[in-house]
Amino acid sequence: MSEVLYIKNSVLIRDAKVYQNGRLYYEDTKSPDISIFLKNLYKSEKIRYSKYFKMDDLSKLGFIGTEILFGGNIENKETALVFGNAASCLETDRYYSETMEEFPSPSLFVYTLPNIMLGEISIRHQLRSENIFFISEKFDSSLFLEYSKSLFNQGKTDNVLCGWVDLQNNDYDVFLWEIARSGKTYLNEEELKNIYLPTHE
């Protein structure tokens, strides 16, 4: 029998707004451009991590969302990362292919895989845990749910950070949530959809 798991915390980032556990945490509607929004959000969080500026926008979204979700520190170094999106790293692939016409950019090439984001988060928080990145047409709550449960059931982790981090044509959709053995909200598909859907159209 599978054990009862909980959604401990969540973060949503959409339309220049950040929601933490359902409440508006940050807003920057003057910055429609994702790069400026991400730069301002970084400054607002008072993070000092110069490698942030070297990341592509997709990795920045996952990275800064994780910083907000965990208050800058993932204490449990066994926290598994279960991420996914629909567009993979298509934006960065496009930028990289443009540089190939003249001088291919090594620093862009590094980000032509979506799971690099997981590496960035793992390096920042010294995680050596399980991680996986799914590509699916749209947010699939059951996929995240079943995979995370199996990690718990197999004893591979006792904490999971899940993330739907999608970026297409300057439009981003970020939903991060922490699954643990304690918390206030039961982990099930309905609750996940309840958190994910309200500000998403």
Add this chain to the structure above:
Amino acid sequence: MSDLHTELKRSIIEQLNLEDMEVNEIENDEQLFGDGLGLDSIDALELIVLLEKDYGIKLTDPNQGKQIFNSINTMADYIEKNRTR
């Protein structure tokens, strides 16, 4: 400071996305890798691209890189002697 030194600092900040750094914060003799600016191996590849793109210099021996990219001074010196544009 020569125009080339300033130009190099600007290019490095822009190419390597050192957004939290200003031109006047980079010393001419400061180590670019290791304890100095703390650049990494991907940055080294970007510097090789920068030499070719901006100054027409193609590095054929990767071992040269360590000496050339030691500091702004060593880069500027190498560019002055080898630039084709």
